[in-house]
Amino acid sequence: MDSGAKKILDKLKSRKYEPVYVLQGEETYYIDLISNYIEHNILSDSEKGFNQVIVYGKDVTVNNILTHARRFPMMAERQVVIVKEAQDILDLQKETGAKQLLDYIQKPVPSTLLVLCHMHKTFDKRKELGKKIEQLTEAATFKKPKDNELPAFIIEHSSSRNFKMDDKAVQVLAEYVGNDLSRLANEIDKVLINTDPGQTITAELVMAHVGISKEYNIFELQKALIRKDRLQVAKIINYFQANTKKNPVIPMVAFLYSFFSKVLIASAAPDKSDSGIATFLNINRYFAGDYSVTLKNYSSSQIMATLSLLKQTDLKLKGVDAGDASEGEILRELVLRMML
Template sequence: MDDVKKLVTDINNKNLAPIYLLMGEEAYYIDKISDYIEANVLAEEEKGFNQMVLYGRDVTIEDIVGNAKRFPMMADKQVVIVKEAQDLWRTIEKLVDYAKNPQPSTVLVLCYKYKTVDKRKALYKAINKAGVVFESKKFYDNQVPDWIRRTLSTKGYKITPKASLMLVEFLGTDLSKINNELEKLQIVLPQGTEISPSHVEENIGISKDYNNFELRKAIGSRDDIKAFKIVNYFGDNPKDNPMVVTVSLLFSFFSQLLQLHGMTDKSPRNITSALRVNPYFVSEYLDAARNFPMRKVSGIIATIREFDLKSKGVNANAVPQKDLLKELVVRILN
């Protein structure tokens, strides 16, 4: 992210703001920036007297202001980091007076995770004027594989598209969780390795053959035998393969197929851009579009919606999810 690079560059150049508000749904970059400030603003010999880490659940706004107004000892700056600042959401606006006139010799860092400070209120405006506001937005599913690729590239690794999508399917869009698993792979695999589905299966425990992307591929190519093998596997391992995730992915897939049918330009490049899919999977979508005409796709989407409700207990009469999923796949393929 360009904003992160700029922040790091400014910190390295000692172009420091008196107050940083790091906020947003994605905690990964909030932690990374906070850790970077903690590690790099002060020299090691300065940290003992001039660096303090506070936690929102343990302090008041008055505590934060009191610490921020102290002068550094035998150093030009002091650093005050408030982690889990979102725990102060009821009183955070009381920080506005300090934010309007922050101590120049203090670097105050507020780590406000999983939510944002109200941008309409005075505190946000004051910090945005006197310091730096960084908003860490949640990644969309289709953005995460590229983030994985770029993250690994900086460490000297590559990854196949399928392997990265396996990680996203299993771990979601939580970048911290994904990064933890990537670090495990980097420990066991030599630099320069292209991480494959087999590497992911062997070291993280995600099946390369029985996952939602393989189910999507099997359905799209009308490979009934493979589709039902995967469905049976899901039914036997429901904790690792919740039906709600499978239904959501199938709904997204057939919605994209409907969009594909309506496109006049069906070149791989245009499909990649319009559907926001990895070029690696374009052939699967074209294959599925040939196997499922537009009218059929419209009916399938209605069927998926019906089974989404049933999976949540609506008009399902306590039918096991394994049986519901089998019936859904039968309806799609017939």
């Protein structure tokens, strides 16, 4: 778990509250996690009716929010005001709105928990309001995790629900879903719901429950490409061409581009063994095998050419110089040129 999120949640669970919480950044998973905890756990059900307010930024001005925040609780020790999508507050970008919020943050009502969920971006640190927010005890900025941080998230999320996931299953989820933690958590939960307690979660279980064909999927295509197994590549491409609705090509190209970008980085590793590459890329040794195999089968110039092909293909799929070719035909042309 993100250290900032853990710190805030630990204090909340210990009932140590602050009057203002600003949750911001690209990664919305932790913003939702913290705001949901506050929404469901700070007040009792009987207290919520008069003392908990949830609004959306697009529907309110700063003054509307502060009217709620400055009230005193009724028959309760405190009140909670949660602003979801706070980046859309109607006058937040205006000088008057920013000044009102700044004044409140500097002198908040102690009996109110004001929670601002500023999604996908951060307050401007060049402005006075942004600078003040950075100084708050409970201000947290959440960035998108790096690829090498995803396995730890998957393992922790599964373990917190008393399930164990094997290394291959972790790899499949990390590579198939990517670094959207909200989607990743949902896909993990989808697998867990369909798994018996105590059962180790395998890659086969993951594929079955997140909708990945066991034989014909992006992982098998990647494996066939790095081995230059033309027959297997042809089988997988035939399957994809016949099922393009279930297997959209743009995400596949992005997946392969991400992989070959890391291969290019790995080519600079002084030690090209699995353990050497794992150390160089800061990844689990289990995942390093594909990189070492690729480096044996692709020269540096071929890796660069592959990345260029993938960029060109991405543009074609988005309508640039595509002609009348279908997604499936564009994908077939890509892999044939990669195998040359």
